[in-house]
Amino acid sequence: xxxxxxxxxxxxxxxxxxxxxxxxxxxxxxxxxxxxxxxxxxxxxxxxxxxxxxxxxxxxxxxxxxxxxxxxxxxxxxxxxxxxxxxxxxxxxxxxxxxxxxxxxxxxxxxxxxxxxxxxxxxxxxxxxxxxxxxxxxxxxxxxxxxxxxxxxxxxxxxxxxxxxxxxxxxxxxxxxxxxxxxxxxxxxxxxxxxxxxxxxxxxxxxxxxxxxxxxxxxxxxxxxxxxxx
Amino acid sequence: xxxxxxxxxxxxxxxxxxxxxxxxxxxxxxxxxxxxxxxxxxxxxxxxxxxxxxxxxxxxxxxxxxxxxxxxxxxxxxxxxxxxxxxxxxxxxxxxxxxxxxxxxxxxxxxxxxxxxxxxxxxxxxxxxxxxxxxxxxxxxxxxxxxxxxxxxxxxxxxxxxxxxxxxxxxxxxxxxxxxxxxxxxxxxxxxxxxxxxxxxxxxxxxxxxxxxxxxxxxxxxxxxxxxxxxxxxxxxxxxxxxxxxxxxxxxxxxxxxxxxxxxxxxxxxxxxxxxxxxxxxxxxxxxxxxxxxxxxxxxxxxxxxxxxxxxxxxxxxxxxxxxxxxxxxxxxxxxxxxxxxxxxxxxxxxxxxxxxxxxxxxxxxxxxxxxxxxxxxxxxxxxxxxxxxxxxxxxxxxxxxxxxxxxxxxxxxxxxxxxxxxxxxxxxxxxxxxxxxxxxxxxxxxxxxxxxxxxxxxxxxxxxxxxxxxxxx
Numbered sequence: 001x002x003x004x005x006x007x008x009x010x011x012x013x014x015x016x017x018x019x020x021x022x023x024x025x026x027x028x029x030x031x032x033x034x035x036x037x038x039x040x041x042x043x044x045x046x047x048x049x050x051x052x053x054x055x056x057x058x059x060x061x062x063x064x065x066x067x068x069x070x071x072x073x074x075x076x077x078x079x080x081x082x083x084x085x086x087x088x089x090x091x092x093x094x095x096x097x098x099x100x101x102x103x104x105x106x107x108x109x110x111x112x113x114x115x116x117x118x119x120x121x122x123x124x125x126x127x128x129x130x131x132x133x134x135x136x137x138x139x140x141x142x143x144x145x146x147x148x149x150x151x152x153x154x155x156x157x158x159x160x161x162x163x164x165x166x167x168x169x170x171x172x173x174x175x176x177x178x179x180x181x182x183x184x185x186x187x188x189x190x191x192x193x194x195x196x197x198x199x200x201x202x203x204x205x206x207x208x209x210x211x212x213x214x215x216x217x218x219x220x221x222x223x224x225x226x227x228x229x230x
Numbered sequence: 231x232x233x234x235x236x237x238x239x240x241x242x243x244x245x246x247x248x249x250x251x252x253x254x255x256x257x258x259x260x261x262x263x264x265x266x267x268x269x270x271x272x273x274x275x276x277x278x279x280x281x282x283x284x285x286x287x288x289x290x291x292x293x294x295x296x297x298x299x300x301x302x303x304x305x306x307x308x309x310x311x312x313x314x315x316x317x318x319x320x321x322x323x324x325x326x327x328x329x330x331x332x333x334x335x336x337x338x339x340x341x342x343x344x345x346x347x348x349x350x351x352x353x354x355x356x357x358x359x360x361x362x363x364x365x366x367x368x369x370x371x372x373x374x375x376x377x378x379x380x381x382x383x384x385x386x387x388x389x390x391x392x393x394x395x396x397x398x399x400x401x402x403x404x405x406x407x408x409x410x411x412x413x414x415x416x417x418x419x420x421x422x423x424x425x426x427x428x429x430x431x432x433x434x435x436x437x438x439x440x441x442x443x444x445x446x447x448x449x450x451x452x453x454x455x456x457x458x459x460x461x462x463x464x465x466x467x468x469x470x471x472x473x474x475x476x477x478x479x480x481x482x483x484x485x486x487x488x489x490x491x492x493x494x495x496x497x498x499x500x501x502x503x504x505x506x507x508x509x510x511x512x513x514x515x516x517x518x519x520x521x522x523x524x525x526x527x528x529x530x531x532x533x534x535x536x537x538x539x540x541x542x543x544x545x546x547x548x549x550x551x552x553x554x555x556x557x558x559x560x561x562x563x564x565x566x567x568x569x570x571x572x573x574x575x576x577x578x579x580x581x582x583x584x585x586x587x588x589x590x591x592x593x594x595x596x597x598x599x600x601x602x603x604x605x606x607x608x609x610x611x612x613x614x615x616x617x618x619x620x621x622x623x624x625x626x627x628x629x630x631x632x633x634x635x636x637x638x639x640x641x642x643x644x645x646x647x648x649x650x651x652x653x654x655x656x657x658x659x660x661x662x663x664x665x666x667x668x669x670x671x672x673x674x675x676x677x678x679x680x681x682x683x684x685x686x687x688x689x690x691x692x693x694x695x696x697x698x699x700x701x702x703x704x
Contacts, residue, residue, distance in 0.1 A: 121572070143610055147576035150614070182576045184610025184625040189666065 005032040006135050009050060011043040011073065012036075012058040012097070017120065021056065021097075024124030031131060039063035043073045047080065047092060053135045057114065059098035059105050068105045070096060074112035081113045095134045103148045111213050116140025138202045139209035146182035149208060150175070153215075168215050170208060177204045256311035257304075265305040435473055509537050529570035536563055554587055554620065555580040558613050561595040571602040571609060579615035587620055589654045590674040594622050596646040597670040601626035605667060619675035627667040647672075 008031055012018050018036050025031050034050045037043040040063035047055055055077075061069025073094075074081070080092040096109045096117040106117050115134045118127065119142055130140045141149070153170050170178065173194075180190040187205070191198045255274040257266035268286060272279040290297030513534040520526040540559075549556035555577040562573045581587065594611070601609045605628020612623045647670065651658040656674040 143574060143576050143612070147578050147612070150578045179612070179614070182578070182614075183612040183623045183669070184574070184608070 005030050006054060006132065007032055007034045007050065007052040008131060009033070009035045009037065009043075009046055009052040009055045011038075011046075011055060011061065011070075013038050013060075013062050014058075017058070021127070025128055025131070027124060028128040031128060040069045040072050040076075044076045047073070047077050051080070051090065052092060053090070054131050055092060055094045056097050056131065057094050057109070059096050059109050068108060070098075070109045070114075071112035074109060074114060078113065093134045093137070095130060095140060103152070106145060106148060107152065107212070110145075110209070113213070115209065116142075117145045118142050119144060133202075137206075139205045141178070141181050141205055141208070143182045143184050146178045149212060150178050150182060153211070168211075170211065174204050174208050174211075177201060178208060181205075254311075255308055257308050258311050265301070266310065267301050267304045267308065270308060270311075271304070435470075505541060509541075510534060525570050529567065532570070532572055533563070533567050536566070552583055553580055554583055554591070554613070554615055557583055557588070557591045558594065558611070558622075561591055562598055562611055565595065565598040565602060569599070569602040573598060573602065573609045573611055575611045575613075577613045577615075581615045581620070586654050586656065586674050586677075589650060590620055590622060590656060590672055593647045593650050593656075593658060593672050594624065596650075597622075597624040597672065600624075600647075600670070601628070601668065604628050617676075619673065621674075622672040624670045624672075625667060626669075 008025070010018050010021055010033055012021070015038070018038075022033050022036075025033065034052055035046040037046045040061050042063075043055075043057070043061065055073075057070050057073060059068045059070040061073065063069060065072065077092065077094075081094075094109075094114040096106065096114040097120060098106065098109075098117065099120045110117060115137075116130065116139050118130050118140060122130070122142070133140050149170070153168070176194060177190055180193055181187075185193065187198055187201045191201045194201075253273050255270055257270045258273070259266060261269050268282045269279060272282045275282070286297040286301060288297070289300065513530050517527050517530050520530070550560040551557075558577055559575055562575050565571075566573050583591070594613070598609065598611065601624055605626035608627060610623075610625040612625075614621050648658045648660075651672055651674070654674070655677065656672065658673070659671045660668065661671070662668045
């Protein structure tokens with residue numbers, strides 16, 4: 001990560017939301033908003049022009065051809081998503097921000113490469129810490145996203161991976177972590193509850209994110225196929 | 231039949247010139263003897279009824295039954311009316327427009343100039359004038375054919391071999407032309423290239439085919455090939471007719487389709503408008519009125535948001551009586567409404583409500599009320615319906631409290647949560663972490679016939695370490 005404040009791009013089609021987020025994050029001196037964008041084209045251009053550390057990405061964006069618009073931004077910025085982009089610069093991380101309750105929209109942006117998902121009702125400090133966490137390469141799960149994950153992997157119905165790295169199911173530990181997040185626990189509280197370190201919690205969450213992006217589980221692939229992500 | 235309207239005059243002009251207004255040609259039900267044709271004709275032509283009747287009889291006797299044919303034809307084509315029409319009926323009072331095309335062919339009268347209140351065609355001005363032009367041509371052709379035939383009877387030598395194809399070609403042209411209303415024609419004219427050429431090609435091709443077919447029938451050659459020729463002729467005529475009619479059918483179908491989708495869109499739009507009006511607009515009005523009360527505004531906004539979400543994302547609040555997830559959402563919504571505190575709900579899995587899960591929902595409600603009352607936002611509710619039962623968690627961020635220190639008279643926690651769950655062979659545990667808030671855990675394990683499971687009544691059961699590989703005997 002580059003020294004100095006964390007560089008952030010806000011992508012949302014509502015000017016009110018953009019200014020609201022900007023105001024809420026202004027209390028954190030470690031975050032600098034370098035650009036704003038209101039649609040898919042602007043977002044792709046702004047991200048390539050400014051190379052921010054984190055992009056706060058609205059799931060539903062006007063413009064573009066793929067629905068939801070947020071996943072198209074991710075697809076067209078795919079060259080910057082890799083751990084080490086081809087041009088040698090730092091990689092750009094995306095955090096999805098949405099009011100949507102529709103699981104398929106959220107899953108679509110996660111599968112397209114977003115590192116996390118938070119709802120627009122999130123408080124300012126929570127949003128700031130989520131941005132920092134994503135910038136450090138961790139995944140950010142809201143309780144709602146954790147609920148989606150538990151549902152999508154059939155964990156609620158008792159399906160648990162026998163092997164740790166099985167892609168289509170969550171392991172026992174991952175399930176516990178997801179359940180605690182769904183219950184409203186912060187990572188620190190999850191760590192305390194399970195007697196593990198926060199770092200381990202982050203590892204589990206990142207593993208779940210990877211499964212979410214790579215799994216060929218029917219429910220996930222159906223969502224992805226509907227949105228032509230595969 | 232007396233052709234009155236001069237075909238040279240532009241039809242639109244003729245339609246607007248009330249030179250001599252005639253009452254519309256209809257068949258009145260009053261004063262009729264048989265079909266009302268003679269009465270209507272007399273009123274329309276302005277001659278005496280007796281004259282018309284005598285004329286019809288004479289035509290029948292002298293014209294080889296032509297009078298009866300004419301009568302039947304008019305009877306079939308002319309619309310009926312309650313009373314004998316007057317001149318006043320001829321001018322449509324609504325538009326001041328003369329609805330009656332005065333021309334030679336009565337066939338056109340059946341269409342655009344139905345009696346007031348009758349089954350009127352849509353009042354497209356250009357169509358009327360065009361249909362009229364076509365009708366005039368058609369009428370002229372029929373008249374020409376009739377005169378020729380009559381002439382032939384009286385000894386004039388008419389070259390049938392020449393006459394019939396000409397008549398057919400003209401008739402086909404009129405048909406093809408009258409199929410397209412002005413809008414369609416101008417649309418085709420505007421378009422350049424393939425589409426226009428294709429259209430012209432289609433019409434011309436159709437006409438040629440019609441002509442060829444008719445000629446084949448008329449020019450009867452040698453007998454051996456006759457049957458084959460007739461067959462070819464019939465096929466050709468049918469093909470030609472199909473080609474000529476295709477644009478008309480296509481247009482009809484397209485119009486229908488457009489209309490149908492427009493209706494669906496309209497219904498959707500009305501549905502959305504109705505919903506927005508009933509909910510969002512009302513709430514916005516309420517919010518403006520109670521702008522001085524932030525708590526009230528927040529409550530209203532939150533309730534409206536929830537309502538809109540349910541509607542947008544297809545949640546079915548009416549399921550609240552039968553399904554767990556919907557019941558949980560309803561209960562938490564009630565709490566939000568009553569206390570104005572946001573409750574975030576995550577539900578994993580779903581199942582039918584039964585007596586015991588309904589108890590769990592009731593206890594959940596108490597736990598929520600407790601949380602919002604003593605801790606405030608954010609309150610998180612997590613409900614998971616698994617193969618072994620239902621678990622629910624209510625988490626708040628309040629200062630926390632010692633459950634054992636709660637006075638015995640405080641019914642809230644002790645009775646309505648813990649006692650209620652235990653009576654139904656479930657359990658409730660309350661964990662309070664000072665500074666970290668409180669979490670109430672509700673557990674309602676499914677009851678199984680086999681008795682080798684631990685007593686579900688004991689609190690703090692259902693450890694995640696319970697072997698998940700165990701097959702549910704269901």
